Amino acid sequence: MNNLQEKLVDWRRDFHQYPETGFLEMRTASIVASILDGLGYHLQMGKEVMSEQDCMGKPSEEETSSHYEWAKENGANSEFLSHFSEGYTGIVATLDSGKEGPVxxxxxxxxxLDILESDALEHFPQKEGFASKITGKMHACGHDSHTAMGxxxxxxxxxxxxxxxxxVKLIFQPAEEGTRGAKSMVAANVVNDVDYFIAIHIGVGVPHKQFVAANSGFLATSKLDISFRGTASHAGGKPEEGRNALSAAATSVLSLHGIPRHSHGATRVNVGQLEAGSGRNIIADRAKMKIETRGETSSINDYVKGQVESIISGAATMYQVDYNIETVGEGLSCKCSLDLAEVLHQCATSSSEFEKSVLEDNTPAGSEDATYFMEAVQKNGGQATYCVFGTELAAGHHNxxxxxxEESLLPAVKVLYDTAQKLMEK
Known part of the structure; x- marks a missing residue:
C-alpha cells in the first residue's frame, strides 16, 4: 500500500502542475487512458462516451485546436491523445470479471479552474515544486486528487x-466546473446498465479523517450567457439614434438581484460578469453578462431561470435592443440512495483511518452535475450516491x-474498493 500512496501523490502532483479546464483535459485524459490501458481495462473514449449536441459551454474550435498542440508539447501520451483532439475528453474504463454480478x-x-495559483513561498505546492505551470489556471477544487483517486x-x-x-465502470468526466460535462455522457448512455453509481469529492468542509456517505445538498443550477445587441451612436452628437445595450444590461443586473425568493426552498442568483461598450463617447451597442441561478430543487431553479428570462426580455424591450440567452451549463437536484450510502458508511466505519463516518449530510452547498448520472441510474431502477472524503484544506475551494x-487519498481509495467488494457480495 505504501507504493500505491506514492503513486497517488505522484499522479496528483503531475495533474496539479498541468491544469486543464473543461473540455480541454487532453493531456490529463491521454495519461489516464494510458494508465488504465496498462491495467487491462476496456476503454471507451471521446465521442464514444459523449453526445456532441449535449455538450454545454464547449470552447471554440480555435481554442481547442490550440490546446491540442499545447498538450502534445507538454507531456501528453501520444498513443491516446488523438482520441481527445476535438475536446471530447471523457473516458469510461470497464473491468469485466467474467462472473455474474452487479455493474x-x-x-x-x-x-x-481559471484561477491564478498563489506564488507565496508557504503555499505547499509552491514550496514542494508542483504548483501550476500554466498562468491563470489551477486545480483549486481537488479534481487533480479525484483523478488520482480514480x-x-x-x-x-x-x-x-x-x-x-x-x-466495474470508472467514469472520468470532463467539465464539471460550470456543470457542463455530465449531461453529454449520460446522453451517450454510459450508465444505462449501471446498478450502483458513486460520485466522489474531497473536502467541501468535511474535516480530515471524516466521511459523508450521502450528500444531497447540492442545488440545481443553470449557467447562462446573455448578450444584448443595440445600435452605436455618438453620445454627444446623436444620442437619440443609439440603442443602449449597456443600459439594458445594467437594468437587468439590478432587477435580477431582486427576484423574489421561493417559499418551497432555497434560491440563488448571481451576475458574475458584465462587459459592455467600447468608448466613453459612444452609445454602447453590445453587452455581455454571465450569470447563474440555483434552486433547492430543479423546479425551483426553473422558477428562477424563468424570472431571469422575463427580466432580460423586459429590459431589452425597454431599451429597444435585441438579446440572446444561451444555457452553457446545468445541474439537477437529486436525492442519494441511502441503501447504497449505508454500504459506504459501513466501510468507512470499519476503517481505522476514519475517525467519524456520517451516513447523510444535506447541508446546502454549490451545484454538481453528477446529479445527471444519479437521476439516470435511479430512473433505471439502480441506486446512486454522492460521497465526500474529508481533508485538511489550506484554503477554501476555488481559492x-x-x-x-495528501494523506487523505489512500484511505479514500480503500473505502471505495471495499464498497465494490461488499456490493459484489450482495
Missing part, C-alpha cells in the same frame, strides 16, 4: 480482479491557496 460505476472529474481505485481493482464479480492533505 458498479464510480465517477471522478478531471477539470481545473486511478488508485483502478489499480486495486485490477490487482484483485480474480476476487471480483460483475463489472488561489487551495490545497489538500
Amino acid at each position: 458498479i460505476a464510480y465517477r471522478v472529474d478531471m477539470d481545473a 486511478l488508485g481505485l483502478a489499480t486495486l481493482l485490477a490487482e484483485n480482479k480474480a476476487e471480483l464479480k460483475g463489472k 488561489e491557496r487551495f490545497d489538500i492533505n
Whole structure:
C-alpha cells in the first residue's frame, strides 16, 4: 500500500502542475487512458462516451485546436491523445470479471479552474515544486486528487480482479466546473446498465479523517450567457439614434438581484460578469453578462431561470435592443440512495483511518452535475450516491491557496474498493 500512496501523490502532483479546464483535459485524459490501458481495462473514449449536441459551454474550435498542440508539447501520451483532439475528453474504463454480478460505476472529474495559483513561498505546492505551470489556471477544487483517486481505485481493482464479480465502470468526466460535462455522457448512455453509481469529492468542509456517505445538498443550477445587441451612436452628437445595450444590461443586473425568493426552498442568483461598450463617447451597442441561478430543487431553479428570462426580455424591450440567452451549463437536484450510502458508511466505519463516518449530510452547498448520472441510474431502477472524503484544506475551494492533505487519498481509495467488494457480495 505504501507504493500505491506514492503513486497517488505522484499522479496528483503531475495533474496539479498541468491544469486543464473543461473540455480541454487532453493531456490529463491521454495519461489516464494510458494508465488504465496498462491495467487491462476496456476503454471507451471521446465521442464514444459523449453526445456532441449535449455538450454545454464547449470552447471554440480555435481554442481547442490550440490546446491540442499545447498538450502534445507538454507531456501528453501520444498513443491516446488523438482520441481527445476535438475536446471530447471523457473516458469510461470497464473491468469485466467474467462472473455474474452487479455493474458498479464510480465517477471522478478531471477539470481545473481559471484561477491564478498563489506564488507565496508557504503555499505547499509552491514550496514542494508542483504548483501550476500554466498562468491563470489551477486545480483549486481537488479534481487533480479525484483523478488520482480514480486511478488508485483502478489499480486495486485490477490487482484483485480474480476476487471480483460483475463489472466495474470508472467514469472520468470532463467539465464539471460550470456543470457542463455530465449531461453529454449520460446522453451517450454510459450508465444505462449501471446498478450502483458513486460520485466522489474531497473536502467541501468535511474535516480530515471524516466521511459523508450521502450528500444531497447540492442545488440545481443553470449557467447562462446573455448578450444584448443595440445600435452605436455618438453620445454627444446623436444620442437619440443609439440603442443602449449597456443600459439594458445594467437594468437587468439590478432587477435580477431582486427576484423574489421561493417559499418551497432555497434560491440563488448571481451576475458574475458584465462587459459592455467600447468608448466613453459612444452609445454602447453590445453587452455581455454571465450569470447563474440555483434552486433547492430543479423546479425551483426553473422558477428562477424563468424570472431571469422575463427580466432580460423586459429590459431589452425597454431599451429597444435585441438579446440572446444561451444555457452553457446545468445541474439537477437529486436525492442519494441511502441503501447504497449505508454500504459506504459501513466501510468507512470499519476503517481505522476514519475517525467519524456520517451516513447523510444535506447541508446546502454549490451545484454538481453528477446529479445527471444519479437521476439516470435511479430512473433505471439502480441506486446512486454522492460521497465526500474529508481533508485538511489550506484554503477554501476555488481559492488561489487551495490545497489538500495528501494523506487523505489512500484511505479514500480503500473505502471505495471495499464498497465494490461488499456490493459484489450482495
